Amino acid sequence: MATCKECKNFFPLTDNPAKGDCVQRVVDPRQAYYKSKPVNAEDDAASCPSFQKRS
Amino acid sequence: MAQAALKNTSIEEFEKKQEWWWAAEKRRSSRLDYLRKAIWKKGAIGGLYAPGVKTDLEQAVLTTNMARSLENAPDPYVVKSAKIFAHVLDNKTIFITDHAQLVGYTGSLPHTMNWNPSIASILNAEVFNDPTSIPDPVDKNQAVIQDIVGYWAGKSDLDKMMPVFDMEDMMKMLSGSIGWGVPLARGGYSNKDYEYLMTGKRAFQEILEEIDKKIDEADELVHTPVANKEIALMYDKLNNWEAMKICLEAGIRIAKRYARLARIIAENFEEDPKRKEELLKIAAACERVPAHPPRTLQESFQYDIFIQMMSRTEAIEGAWPCRPDYYHGPYYDKDVNIDKTLTPEEALDLVGEFLIRAAEVCQFKPKFAREGLQGIDGTWVWTMGGVDANGRDACNDLTIAFMQAARLVRVANPTFAFRWHPHVQDKVMREVFECIRHGLGYPSIRHDPILIANAMHWHGHPIEEARLWVHQACMSPNPPTKHGYQPMRMANATANCAKIIEYVFTSGFDKIVNMQVGAETPDVTTFKDFEEFFAAWVTQMKTIFSILVRSVNRARVLAPTLTPRPFLSAISERSVESGLDTLDPSIARGNAWITAFTWVENADSLAAVKKLVFEEKKYTMAELKEALDKNWEGYEEMRLDFVKNAPKWGNDDDYVDSIMLRCLDECAKFSKEIKCPCGNNWPILPENVSGNIHYANIVGALPNGRRLGDALYDGGISPGPGLDKNGPTAVLKSCGKIDHITQGRAFLLNQRLSPTQLAGEKGYQLWRAYMRTWADLGLDHVQFNMVDDSTLRAAQKDPEKYQEVIVRVAGYSAHFVDISRKTQDNIIQRTVQGLG
Numbered sequence: 001m002a003t004c005k006e007c008k009n010f011f012p013l014t015d016n017p018a019k020g021d022c023v024q025r026v027v028d029p030r031q032a033y034y035k036s037k038p039v040n041a042e043d044d045a046a047s048c049p050s051f052q053k054r055s
Numbered sequence: 056m057a058q059a060a061l062k063n064t065s066i067e068e069f070e071k072k073q074e075w076w077w078a079a080e081k082r083r084s085s086r087l088d089y090l091r092k093a094i095w096k097k098g099a100i101g102g103l104y105a106p107g108v109k110t111d112l113e114q115a116v117l118t119t120n121m122a123r124s125l126e127n128a129p130d131p132y133v134v135k136s137a138k139i140f141a142h143v144l145d146n147k148t149i150f151i152t153d154h155a156q157l158v159g160y161t162g163s164l165p166h167t168m169n170w171n172p173s174i175a176s177i178l179n180a181e182v183f184n185d186p187t188s189i190p191d192p193v194d195k196n197q198a199v200i201q202d203i204v205g206y207w208a209g210k211s212d213l214d215k216m217m218p219v220f221d222m223e224d225m226m227k228m229l230s231g232s233i234g235w236g237v238p239l240a241r242g243g244y245s246n247k248d249y250e251y252l253m254t255g256k257r258a259f260q261e262i263l264e265e266i267d268k269k270i271d272e273a274d275e276l277v278h279t280p281v282a283n284k285e286i287a288l289m290y291d292k293l294n295n296w297e298a299m300k301i302c303l304e305a306g307i308r309i310a311k312r313y314a315r316l317a318r319i320i321a322e323n324f325e326e327d328p329k330r331k332e333e334l335l336k337i338a339a340a341c342e343r344v345p346a347h348p349p350r351t352l353q354e355s356f357q358y359d360i361f362i363q364m365m366s367r368t369e370a371i372e373g374a375w376p377c378r379p380d381y382y383h384g385p386y387y388d389k390d391v392n393i394d395k396t397l398t399p400e401e402a403l404d405l406v407g408e409f410l411i412r413a414a415e416v417c418q419f420k421p422k423f424a425r426e427g428l429q430g431i432d433g434t435w436v437w438t439m440g441g442v443d444a445n446g447r448d449a450c451n452d453l454t455i456a457f458m459q460a461a462r463l464v465r466v467a468n469p470t471f472a473f474r475w476h477p478h479v480q481d482k483v484m485r486e487v488f489e490c491i492r493h494g495l496g497y498p499s500i501r502h503d504p505i506l507i508a509n510a511m512h513w514h515g516h517p518i519e520e521a522r523l524w525v526h527q528a529c530m531s532p533n534p535p536t537k538h539g540y541q542p543m544r545m546a547n548a549t550a551n552c553a554k555i556i557e558y559v560f561t562s563g564f565d566k567i568v569n570m571q572v573g574a575e576t577p578d579v580t581t582f583k584d585f586e587e588f589f590a591a592w593v594t595q596m597k598t599i600f601s602i603l604v605r606s607v608n609r610a611r612v613l614a615p616t617l618t619p620r621p622f623l624s625a626i627s628e629r630s631v632e633s634g635l636d637t638l639d640p641s642i643a644r645g646n647a648w649i650t651a652f653t654w655v656e657n658a659d660s661l662a663a664v665k666k667l668v669f670e671e672k673k674y675t676m677a678e679l680k681e682a683l684d685k686n687w688e689g690y691e692e693m694r695l696d697f698v699k700n701a702p703k704w705g706n707d708d709d710y711v712d713s714i715m716l717r718c719l720d721e722c723a724k725f726s727k728e729i730k731c732p733c734g735n736n737w738p739i740l741p742e743n744v745s746g747n748i749h750y751a752n753i754v755g756a757l758p759n760g761r762r763l764g765d766a767l768y769d770g771g772i773s774p775g776p777g778l779d780k781n782g783p784t785a786v787l788k789s790c791g792k793i794d795h796i797t798q799g800r801a802f803l804l805n806q807r808l809s810p811t812q813l814a815g816e817k818g819y820q821l822w823r824a825y826m827r828t829w830a831d832l833g834l835d836h837v838q839f840n841m842v843d844d845s846t847l848r849a850a851q852k853d854p855e856k857y858q859e860v861i862v863r864v865a866g867y868s869a870h871f872v873d874i875s876r877k878t879q880d881n882i883i884q885r886t887v888q889g890l891g
Contacts, residue, residue: 011319021312023319026150029107031093031165034324035150036316 292634645735705774743770771803
């Protein structure tokens with residue numbers, strides 16, 4: 001099962017690597033931005049459309 | 056406009072053609088240009104949100120999930136509320152836009168409008184029933200919304216309040232015929248205790264320390280071997296302090312999340328070294344504020360944005376009371392003039408972006424609010440200029456920078472209201488005038504000495520506090536001080552005043568909503584003279600005002616326990632000090648007012664009845680009643696007589712002007728009989744937003760010749776459109792007969808001026824002369840539209856070409872193309888006043 005920690009978009013917290021942020025680039029019709037949402041390292045990412053395997 | 060044409064036309068050519076929006080686009084920095092164009096248009100157009108703008112389900116889902124998980128928790132309600140607030144801030148999606156230097160938004164993504172489902176179930180139903188703003192995939196999200204709506208049915212603030220209100224008053228109010236909005240502590244206009252929060256002495260961490268001290272003292276007290284009332288009440292205070300702490304700590308944490316995101320972008324994605332540096336500066340700012348007081352202009356703006364974002368997480372805010380030049384000015388001075396860490400151009404970029412960050416703010420609003428505030432999300436009327444607590448001129452370099460930035464970014468919301476006083480320097484007045492000349496419709500001009508005296512007269516604010524006043528909504532002054540600041544102005548104390556005169560003819564029965572709303576005054580045909588007629592008018596006025604005020608008063612006394620505001624309390628000195636919710640009336644001085652929509656119709660109607668029925672006896676009262684019942688149909692000749700041959704307000708005609716003064720006297724007298732729970736007065740404040748259009752189909756035919764469906768007057772004490780026939784001085788003289796200190800809280804006056812006449816230095820001098828007359832006559836307010844008919848008519852014909860034309864609607868500005876055709880026509884109908 002793929003988890004968030006295996007994803008390129010996952011940035012773990014230094015003091016608690018079990019938690020982190022999912023950071024993604026978005027370009028909408030009016031602006032470009034980076035968005036961030038808190039996730040757990042072990043969250044199931046199997047059905048996440050933004051999942052990108054960390055090399 | 057095609058890019059080539061834009062490129063080939065000079066700024067001067069655009070300015071000569073008064074196409075200020077193109078000139079601004081060429082003049083502003085590339086950063087401001089990008090950010091300005093990045094804004095999603097959030098104001099509703101024709102009551103509907105623009106394509107692409109979506110209701111944000113994230114806060115709604117987070118709120119509902121947390122509420123469910125806390126259902127069986129032993130926490131008191133206020134602590135649960137704080138935990139829900141913290142859960143939203145800890146888990147919401149945040150973003151940083153390219154080129155931005157300031158961060159923080161109410162929703163999760165730039166195109167979203169946040170929705171807090173815990174406030175009003177009737178709002179939740181509107182979310183469900185508005186498929187145009189439900190995000191994709193609609194079917195799936197409609198199911199999510201249905202679940203949320205179902206959960207909060209019976210649990211929202213409004214649901215908790217309804218059973219403990221007077222049901223008869225509530226039915227009359229919710230009929231929509233006499234009031235506007237609902238009485239809720241988390242839905243309206245929250246001022247802030249800026250003197251506590253924004254003077255550099257403290258921020259969240261320092262407040263947390265103050266609260267800890269209070270908790271320690273209380274804890275010691277409740278564990279001493281004694282028992283009394285003070286201790287019995289202390290447990291509630293401990294709960295409130297705990298809730299405040301939860302909110303402040305969450306506020307610090309979300310700022311650190313922004314700091315972390317900025318660092319992640321800088322270290323992992325950004326290649327441009329200049330942008331990397333900017334991102335690290337954002338990170339440093341968010342690590343500093345709101346935990347600690349700001350050190351720079353950027354941090355000061357950032358602090359303000361966070362506070363606004365958090366306030367809008369807790370409540371639905373319809374306004375944005377603030378005084379940014381006053382509270383951020385010292386940081387501008389330090390960075391630009393003293394330390395020289397910012398050039399004036401760099402500072403202007405920050406000021407412009409601060410306006411843009413405010414312009415993009417949006418929360419999902421009910422349809423009546425969208426119709427009443429066409430083209431904008433709420434009335435962000437920012438206070439500028441004025442005096443300080445000692446009465447000295449408070450205008451500064453940032454005042455000027457705001458005026459300049461407004462002309463560059465040309466947002467319709469926020470707008471400015473400038474506190475004029477006799478010591479404002481000419482260079483500042485010129486900047487103010489340039490904004491008006493560029494067609495922004497703002498700043499509106501407020502008479503500072505009059506309004507300071509007014510704040511002291513009506514609410515007993517001490518002079519040092521009265522001098523610090525900010526606009527709580529469009530018009531009403533309120534000091535942002537410990538006991539002076541009003542935590543929530545509940546919008547339903549907004550009277551549709553044309554109903555007063557209408558109900559005199561129907562004995563209080565409202566034919567539109569088919570119920571008895573007003574007082575059962577005697578049949579109008581039995582009145583023998585004008586005095587009896589006027590007495591019925593007074594009775595109807597008192598009845599309508601009382602219904603609206605009673606519900607607000609009730610909501611205010613219930614708020615601390617049923618609908619507390621732990622975040623707003625946490626940033627209020629009086630709550631931190633006392634442990635009481637900031638809405639508790641015992642710790643506030645009170646600053647209530649009744650907004651009087653559709654007001655001038657009363658004076659014109661009363662004058663028409665007095666002259667044509669009672670004095671000239673041209674018509675019997677029975678004939679007039681019949682004509683009004685039939686909406687003037689079959690009575691056109693008679694109607695025109697009432698339009699043309701009865702005196703109209705705004706022409707310096709003592710006949711009608713004295714009736715206006717008499718009406719205001721009666722209201723002023725009654726304003727001191729009705730009290731708010733703080734024990735203070737309820738003065739009236741005549742103004743409209745776009746209520747004159749919203750109420751067009753709700754107000755029946757009137758004796759001033761208006762038919763059901765016709766737009767009402769544009770509000771405040773502005774004469775009826777096209778009915779002021781004696782020039783601008785006559786308008787000012789009529790309005791100057793009102794005592795703007797003792798006869799009401801404030802009085803809105805719309806005026807249209809000719810951009811051609813006011814071109815160049817001569818135009819400025821003409822305007823200054825006009826403003827001197829305005830000041831000498833003691834008016835408290837005036838605002839200007841300075842866009843000519845040909846531009847407005849061209850914009851009606853070809854809206855795509857005129858997307859950026861801004862007009863003053865009422866207490867706010869909007870893009871002309873975003874307001875209804877009826878409102879557009881109403882603005883064009885306003886008399887263009889020739890000066891000089």
